[in-house]
Structure formats: structure tokens, C-alpha cells
Amino acid sequence: MRTLRLRDRNLDLSRPIVMGILNRTTDSFFDKGSYYHFDLFLRKADELVVDGADIVDIGGVKAGPGEEITLEAELDRVVPAVQAVAARFDVAISVDTWRSEVLDAVLEVGAHLGNDISGFGDLNYTKVAARYGAGVVATHIRLKPRVPDLNPHYDYLADDVRTFLLDRVERAVQDGVDPHAVVIDAGFDLGKTTSQSLALLGTTQRLVDTGFPVLISASNKGFLGETLGLGVTERRMASICAASIAMLQGASVYRVHDVRGTVKALDTIAALRGHALDSRDHQLSANEA
Known part of the structure; x- marks a missing residue:
């Protein structure tokens, strides 16, 4: 069984892994700060978990241009949020x-x-992850976040x-990150035109063929x-x-706003694919009889 090793957790990659997006920002492109206040943040976290999220992805700074968020401000947003989700x-x-x-x-x-999303622009990033035995997502980007x-x-x-x-994966592994804890992401909309992002979605298989789990972050994007x-x-x-197209090409992890809808869609694909394989095995057995 292929697994994604995240500290004390092993996630089974034989099924789709759904990552629910939960921002503690005031200016997210999608939710516009709807979950910045802590009680609303926790209510949304509960909703994501109930709907079937395997991972909750907490963010304190949006990817696109906007008001500068200092290190101290980001820490104030995300550290208590992680503590609360971990406890509950x-x-x-x-x-x-x-x-x-x-990190x-x-x-x-x-x-x-x-x-x-910076492609490990901070050279200490993977070293920190390795020290804790944590996982990392390596994302493609041309410039820097927010530029x-x-x-x-x-x-x-x-x-x-x-x-x-693959260069970023190699760096992470050299810094001590478990190869089974590294995920890769093509970075739709990050230094890509619409046609380029569409092309990358259509060639997800190219990244799947690297052997590393591929994360799809297309949810509600431009x-x-x-x-x-x-x-x-x-x-x-x-x-x-978009998530379904990527799953048919072998992607593993899906970062989404609509956890319930995505889980239902991907579980349907998995069930139909399993039924097709069962039917094929049955047909082969009948032919051999």
C-alpha cells in the first residue's frame, strides 16, 4: 500500500486524499475573510471534517497580491488555529x-x-520539515508569491x-525529508496563463509518472x-x-473549497473504476473457464 507519511499519520494513497481549504485571512480571493474570526473558523473546520476532509489546510496569507502581512501577523493567525484544530x-x-x-x-x-507555494524559496523550509519528520508540498512557481x-x-x-x-524534491530529500512525505503541485495560476494552466491539468499524468503524489489545487481558480x-x-x-479529470490521470491529493462535493465525485470515480476492474476480472475468468 502506498502511503503519504506525515509525522504520526499514514494516509492511504490508493484512494483520493481530500484537503479542505480553511483560511484565516481577511482578503482571500474566494471566501473574502469569512472565517477570519475564530468562532467561524472553528465552525468551518468542523464542517470540513464532517464532510470528509483527510487534511485541513490552514492559511494566513493569500497567494495573490495584497496588503503586506508581517511574520508576526501570520504567526498570530495560524498558530492558535493549528492548536485549536489539533485539539478538537x-x-x-x-x-x-x-x-x-x-512552519x-x-x-x-x-x-x-x-x-x-514558493517552491522552497526559503532555504530553511525543508530543513525545518525534516527536523519534525513532517511532509512538504513542492509547488511550481516562476517568480515569488504575491508578485x-x-x-x-x-x-x-x-x-x-x-x-x-524534481529539483525541489531532490533538495527536500537531501535535507532529510522522507521521500514518502513529499507531494508535488503544478501550481495552476502561479506564473501561468489560463491556457498554460489548462495544459498542465491535461498533462497531470506527466507528474504522476514521477512516482510522487500529485496535489491538484484548481478549486475556484482564475x-x-x-x-x-x-x-x-x-x-x-x-x-x-477539474479534480475528476486529474483523478483519472492518477493524481492523489485534492485541495478544495467544496469538500463534500469533491469527495462524492471522486468516490464515484473510484467506485466505477473498481466495478470496471471487477467486471474485467470476471470476464477474464469466464473466458478462461
């Missing part, structure tokens, strides 16, 4: 941060995974992204909205479809 729920906890100081603090109070990338160019898009991610002419609050079904 039996769920793996990821923290969406690119700062090694924040250190949240791992100290019970987090399991560092979800870094607009207005004209992204790639010589060979899928190959460039794959090479970048490339889906621009493709279909949908506002931020209208992208639910497109997000579920």
Missing part, C-alpha cells in the same frame, strides 16, 4: 505558508504538512514544470473562471470537474 479534531493539518519560521511554529503545535507574473513564458511547459519540481466566463462564486462544478 482527528485530522491531518497542513499549513499554507512559505516562511520557515511559520517551525505550526509543526511545534501539531501540524503535519507544510504547503509551500504578479504578467507574461510567463516556457520553452517546454510540462517538461519545465516537471524538472523544477483559469477555470476565465475559460468558462464564470465569477468566483460560480466555479463549483468546474472545480469538481
